[in-house]
Amino acid sequence: MTLFDWTNASPEEKDAILARPDRRDDPDLRAEVARMVYTIRDEGWPALRRYARRIDQADVRAIAVEPYADRAERTLGDEAIDAIALAYDHIAKFHEAARPDDVFVETCDGLTMSKRWIALDRVGLYVPGGKAPLFSTLLMLAVPARIAGVRDIVCVTPPRADGGLDPAIAYCARLCGIDRIWSVGGAQAIAALAFGAGDIPAVDRIYGPGNKWVSMAKSLVSSTPGGPGIDLPAGPSELLVIADDSADPVFVAADLLSQAEHDPDAQVLLVSTDEGCAREALAQAERQMAAMGGDFAPIRTVLCADLNDAVEIANLYAPEHLSLALDAADADAVAAKIRNAGTVFVGHSAAETFGDYCAGPSHVLPTDGAARYTGGISTQTFMKAVGFQRVEGNGARQIAAAAAALARLEGLEAHARAAEARLGKALA
Numbered sequence: 001m002t003l004f005d006w007t008n009a010s011p012e013e014k015d016a017i018l019a020r021p022d023r024r025d026d027p028d029l030r031a032e033v034a035r036m037v038y039t040i041r042d043e044g045w046p047a048l049r050r051y052a053r054r055i056d057q058a059d060v061r062a063i064a065v066e067p068y069a070d071r072a073e074r075t076l077g078d079e080a081i082d083a084i085a086l087a088y089d090h091i092a093k094f095h096e097a098a099r100p101d102d103v104f105v106e107t108c109d110g111l112t113m114s115k116r117w118i119a120l121d122r123v124g125l126y127v128p129g130g131k132a133p134l135f136s137t138l139l140m141l142a143v144p145a146r147i148a149g150v151r152d153i154v155c156v157t158p159p160r161a162d163g164g165l166d167p168a169i170a171y172c173a174r175l176c177g178i179d180r181i182w183s184v185g186g187a188q189a190i191a192a193l194a195f196g197a198g199d200i201p202a203v204d205r206i207y208g209p210g211n212k213w214v215s216m217a218k219s220l221v222s223s224t225p226g227g228p229g230i231d232l233p234a235g236p237s238e239l240l241v242i243a244d245d246s247a248d249p250v251f252v253a254a255d256l257l258s259q260a261e262h263d264p265d266a267q268v269l270l271v272s273t274d275e276g277c278a279r280e281a282l283a284q285a286e287r288q289m290a291a292m293g294g295d296f297a298p299i300r301t302v303l304c305a306d307l308n309d310a311v312e313i314a315n316l317y318a319p320e321h322l323s324l325a326l327d328a329a330d331a332d333a334v335a336a337k338i339r340n341a342g343t344v345f346v347g348h349s350a351a352e353t354f355g356d357y358c359a360g361p362s363h364v365l366p367t368d369g370a371a372r373y374t375g376g377i378s379t380q381t382f383m384k385a386v387g388f389q390r391v392e393g394n395g396a397r398q399i400a401a402a403a404a405a406l407a408r409l410e411g412l413e414a415h416a417r418a419a420e421a422r423l424g425k426a427l428a
């Protein structure tokens, strides 16, 4: 087990400790995904079908939700149905409260400037389904989309071997008013949502996390002129835990493994001010992995002198999830210094898993350092702020001369005249 020493590391060693695999610049992955995405854009449905068959050995089809949801209601069991209801309730409560407010400002008499939040017309939701069918992601996307007021939701998820729908995905889809789901995953699904293919319509913006093929495809389609927007880079899961000697190694190990189980590309870091705690958490992780079996991404462990160093590491790394395995007072003090993280779990009781399923905020969060510039998905991610500029009464008289002067400073005579026309000046 390698424990990196942050406090005595050189700047180059610090860069190496915090390096992520640079998926965005993997030229082979980029070329492979670009070929798929642009072939589907140019050839449409036949190319989509071809790729889906080659990669997932399945046909792309629109599956009606109702029969699967109906069956799921009878087979999922009360515990699962109640848990989904609780998750739905908390997600809805949070995203209702997170609805952004319109802004109205009178910049001067007669000028009413406003910014009004308007829902997008048609969105595409990607529900991951490679390692596991993430029905929770459907809730974390569709609930805020509906609360924002999106009417047209196009939903895709990787195909199942039996050609049907996962029961929990179907049940959650029905809760969110989604009546069909396309059985297609990976980069090919993103290309279909971006440009349309067969009956799959092109959408205005694509949402949802996914593995490296999905993430690369989202990045490519969003930078294609005329292509859709995307939510944010939401690739393989990440967790950075800051732990001191008050941390419970069992909790720390369990949280780390919860994210390490998502993907071999998951990024899982333990940053500790206490070597004993770090070693015990790693030993715990070994025991817990042995008990569960299965594959887990490796845990990177970094030792540092104090919590200031730990804060520096977290802000530099900008993880998707940050857990503060510290006593309440320290946890609050550290939380106040965090600037870069998708979401922060504060204190020993705050299991990362709570955020994944049912605490309330969406679990679709920025990875790969994108937490430096964006937070996670929220109600407003499904809306756009449109500006309205109302000029009446005295308004034009108050600003036309200034607008004309500014326009002439830029050498733009036609602009100046359009302003002065409002003062009654003849244009010819």
Ligand SMILES: NC(=O)c1ccc[n+]([C@@H]2O[C@H](COP(=O)([O-])OP(=O)(O)OC[C@H]3O[C@@H](n4cnc5c(N)ncnc54)[C@H](O)[C@@H]3O)[C@@H](O)[C@H]2O)c1
Binding pocket: 055, 056, 127, 128, 129, 130, 131, 132, 134, 137, 158, 159, 184, 185, 186, 187, 209, 210, 211, 212, 213, 214, 233, 234, 235, 236, 237, 262, 263, 266, 320, 363, 364, 365, 366, 367
């Ligand atoms: N950041 C977030 O907010 C967040 C939230 C939930 C999940 N996640 C992440 O989402 C990801 C889900 O990944 P997943 O793989 O389980 O499901 P996925 O749905 O993202 O990917 C499965 C699809 O990938 C494609 N694929 C697989 N191997 C391929 C290959 N060799 N070549 C081309 N295409 C291939 C297939 O089409 C398959 O259907 C994980 O990395 C998880 O950590 C992130």
Ligand SMILES: N[C@H](CO)Cc1c[nH]c[nH+]1
Binding pocket: 134, 136, 137, 236, 237, 238, 259, 262, 320, 356, 363, 364
């Ligand atoms: N941890 C994931 C986000 O990185 C979300 C998730 C869904 N299901 C379980 N976990």
Ligand SMILES: [Zn+2]
Binding pocket: 237, 258, 259, 262, 356
């Ligand atoms: Zn998770």
